[in-house]
Amino acid sequence: MVEIADLSDQVYAPDLHEGVKVCSVGWLGNTVPSRGSVSIEVIDILKHLDAFHHVDDGDLGMHSCALCDSDKKFHGEIWVEVDGIRYVLPSAIIHYIQEHHYKPPDVFINDLKKYWESEACDSCKDGTCSEIDQEKSGRPRLEKKVEISKKWWKFWG
Numbered sequence: 743m744v745e746i747a748d749l750s751d752q753v754y755a756p757d758l759h760e761g762v763k764v765c766s767v768g769w770l771g772n773t774v775p776s777r778g779s780v781s782i783e784v785i786d787i788l789k790h791l792d793a794f795h796h797v798d799d800g801d802l803g804m805h806s807c808a809l810c811d812s813d814k815k816f817h818g819e820i821w822v823e824v825d826g827i828r829y830v831l832p833s834a835i836i837h838y839i840q841e842h843h844y845k846p847p848d849v850f851i852n853d854l855k856k857y858w859e860s861e862a863c864d865s866c867k868d869g870t871c872s873e874i875d876q877e878k879s880g881r882p883r884l885e886k887k888v889e890i891s892k893k894w895w896k897f898w899g
Contacts, residue, residue, distance in 0.1 A: 745771025748847050753830050755819070758797070762828050767850045768835035770842075772808040778845035787858050788836050791820050794871050796833060807834060809842050824857040
């Protein structure tokens with residue numbers, strides 16, 4: 743996996759982000775720059791975004807974790823757009839948080855929560871986001887089951 747410093751304006755696939763202010767988070771390579779605990783709420787939001795709003799990065803290939811011997815392969819990105827910034831995360835970020843205790847920068851965590859509370863995520867909170875994404879993109883509806891840690895979203899209650 744490519745290493746990009748947290749909060750850098752460099753991205754793995756620049757062609758996907760032309761004309762957009764970007765901020766990379768979680769592109770660790772073979773080091774963990776910041777360790778700490780991350781709330782279940784943040785992990786569950788990231789799991790949801792990866793499951794239902796995963797951005798395919800074309801033919802850029804599959805990636806494995808450079809920190810461990812996991813057989814899991816990762817592909818694509820997660821985008822979080824808030825206040826004119828597109829945070830670009832590797833799909834491996836959840837693995838990094840759960841397995842390697844990576845803690846994303848606080849500014850990102852705060853913006854992720856702000857994004858989740860915004861109107862942009864209303865369909866996520868009421869459970870219709872995969873249907874809306876399918877209608878917009880013409881892709882087949884995703885039928886992924888998201889494994890969450892606890893029931894804190896109202897539609898899972």
